[in-house]
Amino acid sequence: MGQDGFETTINLIKLLLIFLAMIQAVPVLVWVERRGSAFIQDRFGPNRVGPLGLMQLLADAVKFIFKEEFSPNKSVRAIYYMAPVAALVPAALALGALPLSTPIHVAPFEWLGRSWGPYTFEMQSFDIPVGIVYVLAASSLGVYGLLLAGWGSSNKYSLMGALRASAQMMSYELSLGLSVVGTILVFGSLDFHTIIKAQEGFMHFHLFGSEIQIFLPNWGIFYQPLAAIIFVVAVFAESNRLPFDLPEAEGELVAGFHTEYGGFKLLLFFMGEYGHMIVASGLFSIFYLGGYGLPWVDTITVTEFFSGIFSHSTTASIVTSIFYLVLFLIKIALFIWLFMWVRWSLPRFKYDRLMDLGWKTLMPLALFNIILTASIMFLAHFIHWGV
Amino acid sequence: MESSVLLFYVLAALILISAVGVISAANAIYSALCLVTTMFGVAGVFLNLGAPFIGAVQVIVYAGAVVVLFVMIVMLLDLKKKERPLQSRSVSSGIKVAIPALLVGIVVAAAQMSIDFATQEGAAQSGGFLVSTKELAQLLLSKYLFAFEAISLLILVVIVGAISLARSPGGTHVGPQ
Numbered sequence: 190m191g192q193d194g195f196e197t198t199i200n201l202i203k204l205l206l207i208f209l210a211m212i213q214a215v216p217v218l219v220w221v222e223r224r225g226s227a228f229i230q231d232r233f234g235p236n237r238v239g240p241l242g243l244m245q246l247l248a249d250a251v252k253f254i255f256k257e258e259f260s261p262n263k264s265v266r267a268i269y270y271m272a273p274v275a276a277l278v279p280a281a282l283a284l285g286a287l288p289l290s291t292p293i294h295v296a297p298f299e300w301l302g303r304s305w306g307p308y309t310f311e312m313q314s315f316d317i318p319v320g321i322v323y324v325l326a327a328s329s330l331g332v333y334g335l336l337l338a339g340w341g342s343s344n345k346y347s348l349m350g351a352l353r354a355s356a357q358m359m360s361y362e363l364s365l366g367l368s369v370v371g372t373i374l375v376f377g378s379l380d381f382h383t384i385i386k387a388q389e390g391f392m393h394f395h396l397f398g399s400e401i402q403i404f405l406p407n408w409g410i411f412y413q414p415l416a417a418i419i420f421v422v423a424v425f426a427e428s429n430r431l432p433f434d435l436p437e438a439e440g441e442l443v444a445g446f447h448t449e450y451g452g453f454k455l456l457l458f459f460m461g462e463y464g465h466m467i468v469a470s471g472l473f474s475i476f477y478l479g480g481y482g483l484p485w486v487d488t489i490t491v492t493e494f495f496s497g498i499f500s501h502s503t504t505a506s507i508v509t510s511i512f513y514l515v516l517f518l519i520k521i522a523l524f525i526w527l528f529m530w531v532r533w534s535l536p537r538f539k540y541d542r543l544m545d546l547g548w549k550t551l552m553p554l555a556l557f558n559i560i561l562t563a564s565i566m567f568l569a570h571f572i573h574w575g576v
Numbered sequence: 577m578e579s580s581v582l583l584f585y586v587l588a589a590l591i592l593i594s595a596v597g598v599i600s601a602a603n604a605i606y607s608a609l610c611l612v613t614t615m616f617g618v619a620g621v622f623l624n625l626g627a628p629f630i631g632a633v634q635v636i637v638y639a640g641a642v643v644v645l646f647v648m649i650v651m652l653l654d655l656k657k658k659e660r661p662l663q664s665r666s667v668s669s670g671i672k673v674a675i676p677a678l679l680v681g682i683v684v685a686a687a688q689m690s691i692d693f694a695t696q697e698g699a700a701q702s703g704g705f706l707v708s709t710k711e712l713a714q715l716l717l718s719k720y721l722f723a724f725e726a727i728s729l730l731i732l733v734v735i736v737g738a739i740s741l742a743r744s745p746g747g748t749h750v751g752p753q
Contacts, residue, residue: 268605317628318628318708319628319629319632319709322628322629322632322633322636323628323632325632325636326632326633326635326636326639326640327635329635329636329639329640329641330635330639330640332640332644333612333644333647336644336647336648336651339651340605340647340651348651351651352648352651352652355644355647355648356648359641359644359645362640362641366636379629379709
């Protein structure tokens with residue numbers, strides 16, 4: 190946790206802050222979703238409460254909290270109340286392991302009559318050496334919230350929604366995992382920091398013994414375009430958004446797995462869904478858009494630039510970290526906007542088409558991508574070795 | 577007491593309690609949920625032993641996929657009648673108790689034998705080190721390649737068996753018609 194009181198305290202505060210940031214992002218995202226849908230459909234959207242309708246968020250939150258707390262008569266109480274929490278926790282756990290920015294290096298300083306040694310604070314709740322596997326594992330648990338909600342409510346529509354959700358999420362999880370394998374092969378690591386570091390600067394690689402440089406950022410999307418497309422589609426299905434929102438298809442299933450939920454319990458499901466969207470956007474940025482990195486420019490240049498402006502090394506480190514955090518948040522925001530754009534532009538899939546797409550199109554393509562990547566890398570490496 | 581030892585006892589208690597829950601829960605869905613908790617406990621033990629990759633894979637494969645399938649199948653069943661364990665006649669109850677007791681005996685014996693091995697060979701290596709994914713992959717594809725391939729053959733046999741059972745008319749149960 191930390192070598193002394195100061196480090197432990199900061200690390201604990203960090204844990205709480207990242208969780209709260211996810212929770213706080215939800216009302217803002219709901220507002221963006223509603224205003225964005227209105228913009229796409231040429232309507233006004235919520236614009237009565239406060240400037241630009243921003244106070245609508247607060248009004249909604251108050252409404253959710255003060256709603257009557259009830260559970261259906263025939264529901265299985267323990268599972269009914271467990272489900273919303275089981276939907277929220279995996280998203281929070283997965284988000285905690287995403288590196289949001291460069292670590293902050295704190296130089297030794299004097300405070301309260303003693304010296305405090307140099308610290309390094311990672312900009313994430315906890316650093317785990319096999320981050321990718323961990324995040325995929327944590328977010329694969331999200332399906333339990335939906336399953337438990339469907340079963341615990343003792344409602345036909347809820348159960349149908351839950352069954353659809355579990356089948357859909359499991360089918361697309363395969364393609365999701367397989368699409369990431371290609372990226373792992375290219376960058377040769379399961380660690381987020383190594384992958385982000387590998388994507389700095391200009392696009393350059395060794396091919397047949399000669400080094401090739403192209404005027405593009407060294408991003409995963411240019412090495413793995415097919416995997417990026419598969420990843421996006423699978424992620425849309427994983428987070429149950431249109432065009433894959435069959436678990437809650439309101440035309441057929443009332444509201445799917447959360448038919449019997451209201452008030453704050455429903456809000457917890459929303460938090461889980463938006464949390465998964467944030468995690469998915471973060472993963473896409475890390476794998477295919479260079480994570481928090483600035484395109485073309487590597488971290489050392491930026492660090493030196495800020496060290497030139499700020500004389501104190503701690504201040505420079507903090508400013509660098511905030512700069513990269515903002516960059517990462519911009520990338521995440523752009524991807525979340527894509528989520529919303531697609532949601533309000535495309536109609537819902539039929540269930541058999543959904544399964545066909547998952548099993549008969551995406552999975553073979555993902556496997557093909559792995560074989561292609563592995564053979565190209567092997568050939569390039571082999572011939573390079575021979576020269 | 578060292579924190580990892582304390583953590584081991586907490587995890588072991590979690591695994592044992594939820595494993596007993598799996599076989600004693602009257603409702604199949606609680607049984608499946610207890611199985612999830614057991615899997616988490618096992619993943620926690622792997623993390624505690626310094627093998628985060630195996631721990632995470634344990635969660636992906638078992639908690640994230642296999643048990644989700646179990647839960648899904650249980651939801652499709654029509655669970656109106658709750659069956660309590662050990663409620664039928666005394667002879668069959670006796671057999672039901674005797675078989676797990678025998679299994680526990682075998683497991684304990686096997687554990688004792690493997691502890692013997694561990695003290696001789698493993699203890700020198702396992703001084704709280706982190707197993708890197710690379711080392712694991714190299715071992716799996718060189719030293720333990722035969723076992724690895726044998727397991728995949730076993731899985732193939734199981735898949736073929738399941739498909740042939742599903743295709744045969746009436747499946748495992750010959751209906752009343």
